[in-house]
Amino acid sequence: MDLIIDGLAVKLGKRTVLHDVSAHLKPGRVTAILGPNGAGKSTLVKAAAALVDRSGGSVRLDTQDVRAMDPRARARAIGYLPQDATVHWNIVARDVVALGRMPHLGAHAAPSAEDRAIVDRAMHDTETIHLADRPVGELSGGERARVLLARVFAGEPRWLLADEPLASLDPSHQIDLLARLRTYAGGGAGVVIVLHDLVQAQRAADDALLIADGRVVAFGPVADVLTPDTLAQVFGVRVALLEDGGCRLLVPVGRIETA
Numbered sequence: 713m714d715l716i717i718d719g720l721a722v723k724l725g726k727r728t729v730l731h732d733v734s735a736h737l738k739p740g741r742v743t744a745i746l747g748p749n750g751a752g753k754s755t756l757v758k759a760a761a762a763l764v765d766r767s768g769g770s771v772r773l774d775t776q777d778v779r780a781m782d783p784r785a786r787a788r789a790i791g792y793l794p795q796d797a798t799v800h801w802n803i804v805a806r807d808v809v810a811l812g813r814m815p816h817l818g819a820h821a822a823p824s825a826e827d828r829a830i831v832d833r834a835m836h837d838t839e840t841i842h843l844a845d846r847p848v849g850e851l852s853g854g855e856r857a858r859v860l861l862a863r864v865f866a867g868e869p870r871w872l873l874a875d876e877p878l879a880s881l882d883p884s885h886q887i888d889l890l891a892r893l894r895t896y897a898g899g900g901a902g903v904v905i906v907l908h909d910l911v912q913a914q915r916a917a918d919d920a921l922l923i924a925d926g927r928v929v930a931f932g933p934v935a936d937v938l939t940p941d942t943l944a945q946v947f948g949v950r951v952a953l954l955e956d957g958g959c960r961l962l963v964p965v966g967r968i969e970t971a
């Protein structure tokens with residue numbers, strides 16, 4: 713199922729924050745959305761998950777407009793991890809993760825043994841199983857972020873959209889999570905992640921969608937999109953080349969001084 717963003721425009725308040733954004737995203741691949749603060753990255757993933765109104769264009773899963781889908785079917789198709797990892801209910805972590813199964817349950821149906829096994833697997837995969845019986849309000853920011861991620865994995869969505877999933881994770885959990893997302897895409901799902909870390913984006917993503925001021929600057933294979941020129945143009949940074957196990961990575965090392 714392809715995720716097709718076509719001429720998308722979004723207005724928030726009086727401001728148009730996305731202008732004519734188009735990108736045809738393929739399942740089985742990890743796509744990183746990158747751009748400066750305020751570029752419109754979060755708004756774009758929210759629009760893809762039908763969480764904000766659009767003022768023009770469309771977002772489709774193959775031929776189906778995401779806004780026209782039945783909400784439960786849409787929740788099975790698209791899993792969304794918001795940027796803000798706040799949880800307002802003080803329930804235990806396992807119950808938060810189990811919420812991810814809700815779109816798969818019939819009305820009033822109790823979770824089956826299979827649902828519970830999927831929840832456990834999602835918690836193992838995110839290293840949160842040891843937190844299962846802890847109230848989420850008592851967890852650290854990074855622990856809570858991993859529990860919320862487990863909730864999205866537990867929903868087994870065809871498309872997983874994660875807004876800055878690395879933000880509160882330590883380096884080893886960042887690396888683990890990116891590997892996990894790659895594996896998830898390898899199973900045939902589409903994965904879209906908003907990232908600020910250019911190096912992690914180059915390591916983890918197949919494709920990159922670079923946006924600035926609500927417009928697409930470039931979209932395509934990550935090595936074609938993230939170049940010294942585009943990084944200078946969009947972020948105003950100069951880069952050095954790092955070779956890591958046969959992989960060539962551009963690393964931001966300083967600002968480009970303007971006269």
Ligand SMILES: Nc1ncnc2c1ncn2[C@@H]1O[C@H](COP(=O)(O)OP(=O)(O)OP(=O)(O)O)[C@@H](O)[C@H]1O
Binds near residue numbers: 727750752755756
């Ligand atoms: N409710 C709102 N009303 C008006 N403008 C908004 C609203 N929410 C966000 N914006 C503006 O929309 C623009 C895009 O915001 P968005 O959160 O999508 O950016 P972003 O690229 O995700 O930024 P960041 O990297 O800082 O998270 C910003 O200029 C922001 O100030």
